[in-house]
Amino acid sequence: MTILDRLWERISGSQPLPPSWVVAVTGLAALVIVLNAESWRLASKVITIAHEGGHALVSVLCGRRLEGIRLHADSSGVTYSRGRRHGPGLVLTAAAGYVTPSLLGAGAAALLAERHQTAMLWLALVLLAATFLAVRNAFGALAVLATAAAVFAASYLSDADQLARLTGVSRGVWVALFVLVSAVALAVGARLLIPVG
Numbered sequence: 001m002t003i004l005d006r007l008w009e010r011i012s013g014s015q016p017l018p019p020s021w022v023v024a025v026t027g028l029a030a031l032v033i034v035l036n037a038e039s040w041r042l043a044s045k046v047i048t049i050a051h052e053g054g055h056a057l058v059s060v061l062c063g064r065r066l067e068g069i070r071l072h073a074d075s076s077g078v079t080y081s082r083g084r085r086h087g088p089g090l091v092l093t094a095a096a097g098y099v100t101p102s103l104l105g106a107g108a109a110a111l112l113a114e115r116h117q118t119a120m121l122w123l124a125l126v127l128l129a130a131t132f133l134a135v136r137n138a139f140g141a142l143a144v145l146a147t148a149a150a151v152f153a154a155s156y157l158s159d160a161d162q163l164a165r166l167t168g169v170s171r172g173v174w175v176a177l178f179v180l181v182s183a184v185a186l187a188v189g190a191r192l193l194i195p196v197g
Helices: 003-012 020-035 037-061 088-113 117-134 138-155 160-167 171-193
Strands: 065-071 077-082
Touching: 003 117, 020 037, 020 171, 037 065, 037 077, 037 088, 037 117, 037 138, 065 117, 065 138, 088 117, 117 138
Parallel strands: none
Antiparallel strands: 065 077
């Protein structure tokens, strides 16, 4: 079996659902991040990536010419595309950014419910890679790369089942640790990229 075959098997295979307490802790952590102004300021960069990526994807699907994406430290962004200045393509492109983060969340939940955690993470990597190719500023490129690094670490470098067998510590504890490390890495990366003051 080649490396690509093993990688595909890992991505397309199913994994056991995380314990319910891990889901609850993750949901609580997400709520705390959203409600806290400091952590939200960092986490909102990921939402902006999804928002602008939604504009970009739909603009291409509607036949518009994507010229690029710019992401800014203040969590704002802009997607440039060229095409007709009116009509359904432009309307769909304009609306897409606002629904994309929610649709991505629902899609991720569906993949997780079907026990395809690794596939969900690798799909996120593909979308981040496409976004990276369209980004036209240094901050945007670094923000996308930091997010992709955290997703990659969670999807590839962490085999919770193997660690559970090796250590006797439950798979859920390892998964919770991986989520925590990825979140901290993202926060540290974003903090390093955001000017203080």
